[in-house]
Amino acid sequence: MQFETRLWSFTQGVRGRIAISVLIGMIAAALGVIRLALLGWLIGLIFLGQSADELVMPIIFAALVMLMRGIFEHWRTMTAHETSAIVQKQLRRRLFDKIVSLGPGYTGRQRSGELVLTLVDGIEQLETYFGEYLPQLFISALTPLMIFAFVAFLDFPVALILLVAAFVSLVAPSAWHKFDTNRSLERQQAYAAFASDFLDGIQGLATLKSFGQSGSRTELLKKRSFELFRSTMWVLATNSLSRGITDTSIAVGAAAGLGYGAYRTMAGEMELTTLLIILMMGVEIFRPLRDLRTVLHQGMVGLSAAQGVYKILDAQPVVLEEHSGNSTTRLEPSIDFDSVSFSYPEHSHIVHNCLNFNISKGERVGIVGSSGCGKSSIVKLLLRFHDPGQGSISIGGKDLRNITLDQLRREISVVHQDTFLFHGTIEENIRMGNPEASETEITDAAKNANIHEFVTTLPDRYKTIIGEKGIKLSGGQRQRIAIARALLRDTPILILDEALSAVDAENEYVIQQALDRLMKNRTTLVLAHRLSSIIKCDRILVMDQGRVVESGHHEALMKKDGIYSALMNEQVREAELK
Structure with a gap:
């Protein structure tokens, strides 16, 4: 779980839209719970020998729930990405205004490639952070609580096991957060160095050709490319480790919940239909966590890209303007x-x-x-x-x-x-x-x-x-x-x-x-x-x-x-x- 308060501050003005996106996601998750509960109930009815005619309406109802869930998932995705686009637009404007206020005294000391990387690629990387990772983070934190309340109504001990497993799956990767962040930052720095040298090569291509130095520039870019490749592999490796921790927690939690539920059923403390419903819902309680796992890499990349944004926003102008206003009085031209x-x-x-x-x-x-x-x-x-x-x-x-x-x-x-x-x-x-x-x-x-x-x-x-x-x-x-x-x-x-x-x-x-x-x-x-x-x-x-x-x-x-x-x-x- 990777949440940063400063990145969250960039969402000022669109937090209502983020809340709506999360709410829609929760409704979609609730529909998913209902869908799986219905499927578990249908399987239970089949085991009890119910006739096909008695299964028609539950099947139609389950199909409608699945359709509604698909609609809400699409609505959530579109709302989240529209919100992210608004944040990107506001952030680009804020960054450009900041660079203008910093003036040539600041930009003259920076590499053009690094600035362009932050303003273009860095903001694009934040799109997945705000559009996918951030909403999914809230949904992954809230959905297990909602499902726990429903499962607890059926069987509290099994619900508690599933909730603990979900909590561990959510927070366990945080143990690697600092390591992941450092590796992502190293990759961002390697990317900036590669982009800067590549841009220099394009802008100075005529000079490189005329002095016969295109080969040496190629070797430099080859070196930068290898450094970028190596840092990217480290990021992917640490990301895979975090995903492995999440997958292990999910597997252990699901197995523990199922095993204890089966024990209670054999002991006569739980009905078979109830076990089947919980079994199906157990899939849904971990689904948001698996979805979060798939966008975890985007979360780390977004955090590392944010460092370039912070660098610009935190920079102090070479010249401080102590007087504001828009005076129209012309000065004597001396x-x-x-x-x-x-x-x-x-x-x-x-x-x-x-x-x-x-x-x-x-x-x-x-x-x-x-x-x-x-x-x-x-x-x-x-x-x-x-x-x-x-x-x-x-x-x-x-x-x-x-x-x-x-x-x-x-x-x-x-x-x-x-x-x-x-x-x-x-x-x-x-x-x-x-x-x-x-x-x-x-x-x-x-x-x-x-x-x-x-x-x-x-x-x-x-x-x-x-x-x-x-x-x-x-x-x-x-x-x-x-x-x-x-x-x-x-x-x-x-x-x-x-x-x-x-x-x-x-x-x-x-x-x-x-x-x-x-x-x-x-x-x-x-x-x-x-x-x-x-x-x-x-x-x-x-x-x-x-x-x-x-x-x-x-x-x-x-x-x-x-x-x-x-x-x-x-x-x-x-x-x-x-």
């Missing part, structure tokens, strides 16, 4: 970093060390520096995926920690280096910037992003499916769709995070035109490795070792002959060599 120091969780490396800079309303500021100087971390801090360890960040003079996350992110649009497009149509991906936008607004945004002309060449135009991560598009086309999305969002603050670093020279000019339109009348922060994209900025900040070491416009920084000048000259030489 940005201020005041003595900001920051390190990523679980890392000792200091990314920003007393970082100070400010951006005025409508100003276009570029941030440059060598790889690892902390440029991209500025974006994560501005979006509050993380909070600084020291110092403060403010927009419009208001500390980010005093702004709701929804309000903060309504003020900012980001065009990333690695543009993420969802599987769907071009229109759906652009509309993500503003779900209420009209088709005309979407078209205008696409025109300003220099992507409309390309879209019109496609057979389905804006209804074209672009595939997972926009795989059917080139890098430049994906980038322009991202720009159209940002244009449609129309926020006062714009962040361009290496928006041109992954495009070729031909696309750079087209995309730069689109970016110029996007940056117009907006406070813009341009993080760039390709310095040609920030020459026209009002001000350029040069970062080194987590802080600003140079500041000024392009001409002034070139005259300083410092880090910026060195970076620019290096890129010019590289361009000449090409």
Whole structure:
């Protein structure tokens, strides 16, 4: 018997349906008792030499009872699975909301395969727990009591023997509960490792092929598969042992009840008809326990799958939102970093060390520096995926920690280096910037992003499916769709995070035109490795070792002959060599 109070808490709101399912199951069990009692009575009548005519009505009545029992069993099964589907839907929503609240700061430290396994396969495994195991657990606990009351009316000593045997059959497997749970948890962990490595292999298939490492990945998956196989065999072995304990208890109890009943019949203390009725009912008193035994494995799998669910629900967000609400007040689009120091969780490396800079309303500021100087971390801090360890960040003079996350992110649009497009149509991906936008607004945004002309060449135009991560598009086309999305969002603050670093020279000019339109009348922060994209900025900040070491416009920084000048000259030489 495996019951966990925390899993039970997930049934809040549907416990009435579970009670109805159990009640229907009890009625079906009662009809089963009546069916077997009638069969025992009929056999007794036959032994007593009753005529065939006198047996017709009891036979018809028994057939009707069997039909009703089948109907109630089907009703119970459907009710239980519908209830389970409701619990699954609620739990999936709860998990996704939790992951959204945890944010990229949490998901970035987790393996995608493990998260997907919990959200998809883990919830599916709970379906059998809630739909089959849990209702059967209640029925198996209550049915023997009901049958005991009926059998006790016929013969109390035999009824007591059957009840004790049923109780032992129900609780004896609990002695192996901890061992079973540990083995099931090991299997779940092995499954998660296999799923994560398999997903990595699928997503990185092109890299594996190009580096000739598909064979080594196959060997790794072979190892993971063997670990999953071994842990699965252990689970099945422990499950078989638990089922063996249940079967032994049932067999011993049934034999003891039958033997003692036969003794009382021979002693003249019980009629033969009564013994036959008890014998037939003895089958029914143990049937719910045998049914529970068949779903015991699902119970253990459900408990182990729940561990992944608990891990997500118990996780603490990297950023705590102390203020709630949905303020519609627009903030002045100015940005201020005041003595900001920051390190990523679980890392000792200091990314920003007393970082100070400010951006005025409508100003276009570029941030440059060598790889690892902390440029991209500025974006994560501005979006509050993380909070600084020291110092403060403010927009419009208001500390980010005093702004709701929804309000903060309504003020900012980001065009990333690695543009993420969802599987769907071009229109759906652009509309993500503003779900209420009209088709005309979407078209205008696409025109300003220099992507409309390309879209019109496609057979389905804006209804074209672009595939997972926009795989059917080139890098430049994906980038322009991202720009159209940002244009449609129309926020006062714009962040361009290496928006041109992954495009070729031909696309750079087209995309730069689109970016110029996007940056117009907006406070813009341009993080760039390709310095040609920030020459026209009002001000350029040069970062080194987590802080600003140079500041000024392009001409002034070139005259300083410092880090910026060195970076620019290096890129010019590289361009000449090409």
